[in-house]
Amino acid sequence: MANSQSTFISVEQPEEGIVVLVPSADIDMSRSPELRSVLRQEMGRSVHKLIVDLDSVEYMDSSGLATLVEAMRNASGNKTKLVICNMNPKVSAIFEIARLDSFFSIVGSREEAISL
Amino acid sequence: MISRWIQNLRTTDPARNTHPMDQRPEIELRLTSDPMYLCGARELVACIARRIGFDDMDCAKIALAVDEALSNIIRHGYERAFDKPIWLGISPLKPSANTIGGIVIAIEDEAKQVDPCHMKGRDLDDIKPGGLGVHIIHEVMNDVSYEKRKGCGMRLVMTKYAPRPSDSPRLSDQAPSCKVTLNDRSPSRR
Numbered sequence: 001m002a003n004s005q006s007t008f009i010s011v012e013q014p015e016e017g018i019v020v021l022v023p024s025a026d027i028d029m030s031r032s033p034e035l036r037s038v039l040r041q042e043m044g045r046s047v048h049k050l051i052v053d054l055d056s057v058e059y060m061d062s063s064g065l066a067t068l069v070e071a072m073r074n075a076s077g078n079k080t081k082l083v084i085c086n087m088n089p090k091v092s093a094i095f096e097i098a099r100l101d102s103f104f105s106i107v108g109s110r111e112e113a114i115s116l
Numbered sequence: 117m118i119s120r121w122i123q124n125l126r127t128t129d130p131a132r133n134t135h136p137m138d139q140r141p142e143i144e145l146r147l148t149s150d151p152m153y154l155c156g157a158r159e160l161v162a163c164i165a166r167r168i169g170f171d172d173m174d175c176a177k178i179a180l181a182v183d184e185a186l187s188n189i190i191r192h193g194y195e196r197a198f199d200k201p202i203w204l205g206i207s208p209l210k211p212s213a214n215t216i217g218g219i220v221i222a223i224e225d226e227a228k229q230v231d232p233c234h235m236k237g238r239d240l241d242d243i244k245p246g247g248l249g250v251h252i253i254h255e256v257m258n259d260v261s262y263e264k265r266k267g268c269g270m271r272l273v274m275t276k277y278a279p280r281p282s283d284s285p286r287l288s289d290q291a292p293s294c295k296v297t298l299n300d301r302s303p304s305r306r
Binding site: 028029059062065069089090094 | 150151152154155158172173176177179180183184187190191243244246248249251252255256
C-alpha cells in the first residue's frame with residue numbers, strides 16, 4: 001500500500017494495474033480540490049482500473065460529484081476504467097438527484113469493483 | 117441587516133401561512149465565506165431538521181441544499197474570496213393538517229447581485245462538471261426564492277415541509293395505558 005501526499009485520501013494498489021482511492025472524510029468544496037489532484041495524479045500512471053472506495057465518506061456535495069464527472073471523462077480518454085464502490089444511501093442520493101447514477105460504474109463492494 | 121432580512125422572509129402563501137419568521141429567525145449564524153466552515157453549517161441544519169421530525173435522509177438532503185447554496189455564494193458570488201460575510205437563518209414551521217412542521221432557511225450575502233430569473237439549474241442531459249447546485253436546491257426543497265437585497269447582495273429563502281406519516285399515531289391518539297411513569301423507569305423496578 002502506498003500513501004499519496006493527500007491528508008484524507010489513501011492510495012492502495014491491490015493488484016497490478018488497479019489503484020484504489022480511499023477518501024476518509026466528507027467531500028465538499030473544501031476537500032474536492034484534493035480529490036481532483038489525487039485523481040489526476042493516479043490517472044497519469046498506467047493503470048487500467050481506478051476504483052474510488054467511498055466506504056468512509058458520509059457526505060458528498062456537487063463539488064465532489066463534479067470532480068468525479070471530470071475524472072470519468074479523463075478516464076474514458078485514458079482508456080482507464082473508473083469504478084465507484086461502497087456508497088452509503090446519503091451519498092447515493094446526490095447521484096440520483098443529479099441523475100448521474102447511470103453515468104458512473106457503481107458497485108456495492110470493493111471486491112465487485114476489482115472483479116468488474 | 118437581520119431586520120431587513122426578516123421583513124422579506126414573511127410568507128406570501130396564505131394557504132400554508134405557517135412561516136414563523138414575522139419577527140426573527142430562531143437561529144441566526146454569521147459565518148465567513150471559507151469552505152472549511154461548510155461542515156458546521158451542515159451539521160447545524162441537519163441537527164435542527166432532525167429535531168423537527170425529518171427522517172435521516174431528508175436531514176441529509178436539507179443539509180446538502182444549504183451546502184450547495186453556501187458553496188454557490190463562495191464560488192460565484194464572492195469569486196472564492198474566503199473572508200466575506202454570509203448570514204444563515206433557520207426557523208421551524210408549526211405542524212399543519214398535512215405536515216408535522218417544516219423548516220425555513222434564509223441565506224443572505226453581500227456578494228454581487230444576479231437577476232433572480234437567471235438562478236436556474238442547468239440541463240442535466242448535458243453531463244459536465246459543475247452547475248448542479250441550483251438544480252439540487254430546487255430538487256430537495258419545496259419552495260425556493262432568490263431576490264436581490266436592497267443595496268448589495270442576494271437573499272435565498274427556502275422551505276421544506278415534513279409530511280405527516282399517515283400511519284403514525286399522534287401523541288393525542290395514544291391510549292392512557294401507553295403512559296410511562298417515572299417509577300416504571302426507576303432502577304429499583306428492574
